[in-house]
Amino acid sequence: MPNARPVPTVRRRRLGEALRQFRTQAGPGGEGLTLDEAVEEVIRRDKEAGGDGGTWASSKLSRIETAKAHIRPAEVTQLLKAYGLDAKKEADIFTALEGLAKHASQKGWWQTYSGVVSPAYADYISLESDAESIRIWSPQLIPGLLQNAAYARETIATNATTRTAEEVTALAEVRMARQAVLSRPEGALKFWAIIDERVLHQQFATRPTLMRDQLRRLVEAAELPNITLQVMPLHTALHPGTSGGFSLVGFPRPMPDVVLLENLIGASYVEADGDVQTYADAFEKIVASALSSDESLALITRKLEEGNRT
Numbered sequence: 001m002p003n004a005r006p007v008p009t010v011r012r013r014r015l016g017e018a019l020r021q022f023r024t025q026a027g028p029g030g031e032g033l034t035l036d037e038a039v040e041e042v043i044r045r046d047k048e049a050g051g052d053g054g055t056w057a058s059s060k061l062s063r064i065e066t067a068k069a070h071i072r073p074a075e076v077t078q079l080l081k082a083y084g085l086d087a088k089k090e091a092d093i094f095t096a097l098e099g100l101a102k103h104a105s106q107k108g109w110w111q112t113y114s115g116v117v118s119p120a121y122a123d124y125i126s127l128e129s130d131a132e133s134i135r136i137w138s139p140q141l142i143p144g145l146l147q148n149a150a151y152a153r154e155t156i157a158t159n160a161t162t163r164t165a166e167e168v169t170a171l172a173e174v175r176m177a178r179q180a181v182l183s184r185p186e187g188a189l190k191f192w193a194i195i196d197e198r199v200l201h202q203q204f205a206t207r208p209t210l211m212r213d214q215l216r217r218l219v220e221a222a223e224l225p226n227i228t229l230q231v232m233p234l235h236t237a238l239h240p241g242t243s244g245g246f247s248l249v250g251f252p253r254p255m256p257d258v259v260l261l262e263n264l265i266g267a268s269y270v271e272a273d274g275d276v277q278t279y280a281d282a283f284e285k286i287v288a289s290a291l292s293s294d295e296s297l298a299l300i301t302r303k304l305e306e307g308n309r310t
Contacts, residue, residue, distance in 0.1 A: 010123040010269060011104045011130070012067040014255055017271070018097060019079055020065040026083035033083070035061050041082040054078075073098040093254045100130075100255070109177065116163075116170045120267050124260060125174075128181055133190040133250040137241045137286050139232070142214060143193045144175050145182060146221050146229075151214040152176060154204055182226065190250075192228040194241075194283075194290050200231070200303050212307035215300055222297045231296040232289065239289040240282035248279055 024032040033041065035058035043053040054075075061079075063069035076097050081087065087094050110117050110125045117125070128134065136143050141155055153172040160168060181189040204210045222229040232241065247260040259270035259279045270276055291299060 009067075009104060010127055010258070011100055012070075013271065014251075014258070015071070015076075015097060015100045015104060016065045016067040017256065018100075018254060019071075019076070022080065022083045022085065023061075023065075034058075038079070038082060042078050045082055046078065070104065071101050073101045076101045092252070096252055096255060103130075110174060113170055113174050116167045117174060123269075124267060125178060127249050127258060127260075128178060128189075130251060130255075131181070131189060131249045132187075132252050133192070135192045135248040135250070135280075135283050136245070137194050137247075137283060138199070138245050139196040139241060140199065140245060142195060142199060142218065143191075145179050145189075145191055146193060146218060146227075147175060148214050148217045149176055150207060150210050151217075154207065154210065182221075182224070188226040190226050192230075194230045194232060194286055196232045197234045197299070200300065212304065215304040215307065218300050219297065219304060222293070222300070228293055229296055229300075230287065230290040230293055231299055232286070233291055233299075236289050239286050241286040241289075246279055246282075248276070248283055 023035075023038050026033045026038070039056045039058050039061055042056050046053050046056075060069060064071045077087070077094060080090075080094060080097065085093060108122075108126055108129060110122055114122075134145075141147075142151060144152065147155070149172060152175045153168060156163075156171050156175070157165075157168045160171065163171070182191060200215065202211055218229065221227050232239075245262070247262075249258045249260060251257065256271070256273060257276050257280070259276050261268050261270065270279065290296070
């Protein structure tokens with residue numbers, strides 16, 4: 001049986017799309033370069049610098065832009081310079097894209113759980129680890145980055161109906177490990193979560209104290225400077241969030257944002273700029289419909305105190 005062709009990772013797709021955008025905006029008047037023109041410019045510059053032009057071809061560049069081929073950081077540098085970017089004035093762009101090329105195929109800590117973590121889930125974890133910010137509307141559950149271990153295991157067991165007990169435990173460990181992005185030394189993830197008030201009323205028959213402990217976790221998280229937490233009250237006007245939950249994953253310039261949509265059988269990504277903006281606009285309207293951060297914290301605290309008295 002022939003080997004299956006590897007599926008492009010989200011990192012590689014993001015890199016290819018960013019390079020394509022810079023190519024189509026290049027040129028003296030910003031009219032863009034064709035694939036052939038871009039390759040000719042790269043080869044010309046390389047030969048002027050004493051090289052032999054390398055292995056560049058329009059077919060190679062096309063495969064890079066469509067995430068079907070790997071690209072080395074040094075080749076990213078060549079392309080960006082050919083597109084007219086200045087390595088000193090626009091160092092942030094060079095650093096971001098060279099780094100993405102370097103890590104596009106790099107294995108992360110989650111590879112240890114490759115037996116239970118699907119390729120799509122691994123893609124998302126890599127996005128999350130690269131992200132600068134995440135804005136999430138979560139109408140059904142406490143977001144994974146704010147869950148405690150017991151809540152994570154119970155909710156995973158409920159939804160992962162085909163998983164063994166050992167696999168559920170492993171997935172819960174993965175979810176807990178992901179939370180390291182909220183306190184990473186190089187810059188904590190900025191996390192803005194809006195949850196539906198109904199989530200605060202969830203009960204677990206076999207674990208009567210589970211939700212109380214989870215609410216305490218929310219109170220602690222809400223006090224962190226990089227976390228914004230809001231609650232959508234039970235009685236509120238209709239808003240765009242009624243169509244379902246989503247996550248807006250933001251990255252440092254020049255990488256475009258990505259939207260994650262989840263369901264029982266996996267996840268899908270929204271990557272087109274216009275579509276991502278639609279979700280960003282929807283999130284702003286959801287924010288406006290929800291309780292303020294202070295009101296939300298007060299509501300969660302009251303719910304916690306009620307639980308402590310029972």
